[in-house]
Amino acid sequence: MRKLIVASTSTIHGSRFLEYLLPHLEKHFKSVTNLLFIPYARPGGISHSTYTGIVSDALSSLPFTVQGIHEFDDPIKAIKDAEAIYVGGGNTFVLMDQLISSGLIEVLKNKVKAGTPYLGTSAGSNIVGPNVKTTNDMPIVHPETLDALDLVPFNINPHYLDPDPDSKHKGETRETRIKEFHAYNDINVIGLREGSWIEVNGSAYVLKGPMTARIFKKNTDPFEISPETDLNEIL
Amino acid sequence: MRKLIVASTSTIHGSRFLEYLLPHLEKHFKSVTNLLFIPYARPGGISHSTYTGIVSDALSSLPFTVQGIHEFDDPIKAIKDAEAIYVGGGNTFVLMDQLISSGLIEVLKNKVKAGTPYLGTSAGSNIVGPNVKTTNDMPIVHPETLDALDLVPFNINPHYLDPDPDSKHKGETRETRIKEFHAYNDINVIGLREGSWIEVNGSAYVLKGPMTARIFKKNTDPFEISPETDLNEIL
Numbered sequence A, B: 001m002r003k004l005i006v007a008s009t010s011t012i013h014g015s016r017f018l019e020y021l022l023p024h025l026e027k028h029f030k031s032v033t034n035l036l037f038i039p040y041a042r043p044g045g046i047s048h049s050t051y052t053g054i055v056s057d058a059l060s061s062l063p064f065t066v067q068g069i070h071e072f073d074d075p076i077k078a079i080k081d082a083e084a085i086y087v088g089g090g091n092t093f094v095l096m097d098q099l100i101s102s103g104l105i106e107v108l109k110n111k112v113k114a115g116t117p118y119l120g121t122s123a124g125s126n127i128v129g130p131n132v133k134t135t136n137d138m139p140i141v142h143p144e145t146l147d148a149l150d151l152v153p154f155n156i157n158p159h160y161l162d163p164d165p166d167s168k169h170k171g172e173t174r175e176t177r178i179k180e181f182h183a184y185n186d187i188n189v190i191g192l193r194e195g196s197w198i199e200v201n202g203s204a205y206v207l208k209g210p211m212t213a214r215i216f217k218k219n220t221d222p223f224e225i226s227p228e229t230d231l232n233e234i235l
Helices: A019-028 A046-056 A076-079 A092-101 A104-113 A173-186 B019-027 B048-058 B075-081 B093-103 B105-115 B175-186
Strands: A003-007 A034-038 A066-070 A083-089 A118-121 A155-157 A188-193 A199-200 A204-208 A215-218 A223-225 B003-007 B034-038 B065-068 B085-087 B120-121 B153-158 B189-191 B197-201 B204-208 B211-216 B223-225
Touching: A019 A118, A019 A199, A034 A046, A046 A155, A046 B153, A066 B093, A083 A104, A083 A215, A092 A104, A104 B065, A118 A215, A173 A188, A173 A215, B003 B019, B019 B093, B019 B197, B034 B048, B048 B065, B075 B105, B093 B105, B153 B175, B175 B189
Parallel strands: A003 A118, A034 A066, A034 A083, A083 A118, A155 A188, B003 B120, B034 B065, B034 B085, B085 B120, B153 B189
Antiparallel strands: A003 A199, A188 A215, A199 A204, A215 A223, B003 B197, B189 B211, B197 B204, B211 B223
């Protein structure tokens, strides 16, 4: 049975990396002794080991060790053998490109489908949808495809931001961008605000955290759902 | 001799579409009788004819007509025959995908290289650089390549936004995104604020408009340049 935490962000304002998720991760990764971390999204261009160090420090109060996938000679085997997997945020295009060029998309998908507990934050959440075409990131590399793990039947827009009514800036709002997405795609999109996450248990997809989330369906006005809503009710 | 206006945005706060550029466009498009408009970026998913209508209205005080490229049976011939060209903003990925699938990249590049006056705003400015990997847009379609017209030796980041020191949002700032770009690319990037444009005359690239622009070079701290600076002095 699939078991995922799909979070908007690793870090919320005024709190340390992953701190707000720690009580939930303790349950999610119960009886895990080693967590495989995939640092490929390289936020700000930092190295895989620096990023893995940050994650290891952030999770040091939990009863398991953290190893970065770059520490293994065979990344495919590392995924196949993993007890639990965390894919961190950064740049979604860089993450996709590295997963594709290392031949990891299918193996990661099958591994999580088979029930290995998964945590995604930001870019690591973007990749659990059918595609990553609702990422907010800059396309600094050009992966072969934007088709992703397809572990849930909707796309995520992480770090969802409401339009600022006082803004004088003419760049597109997030809502406008997602509307443009629906001119070319049919997939439902969950605008997940920072501090929110979706808990996946089998085919139940429940919104968690203190905030509502914004739902975008093609040819429908966007609307809000409350925490504890199962997305199956509305999609 | 190349002759381009490469603008951050079509519209500034409190002003109508292209209004702030009208006096400059009058000179730029002097003795032009017909302007070819390329509406492929489809802002907000609007149709090619609606978009062309908006442009035609906005430029109605100028002594030329406006035709959308979608009105021609042969878009390649339309570009070859054009007296002047405007590529409007919207979604850069949609624009690139349509230019590539219509076989227009090379013909457009050669036409503008040969001296046909060109106006780009937003996505239409992104495409004049070596690649569009510094766009702010959402990758709602996946073009074959992000390599663009390469008419100027730097990339544009249009609608450049300074970090908000009061923000509690943890999504990446524009500066962080461009820093990530430089982890994978060497091309210099011009962060062009709304209301700014670059005037290209041959190999002179002069910053115009009331504001400074922010320059990003790999392995260098970003810095500001003043209006009227020729980018050759600092790149």
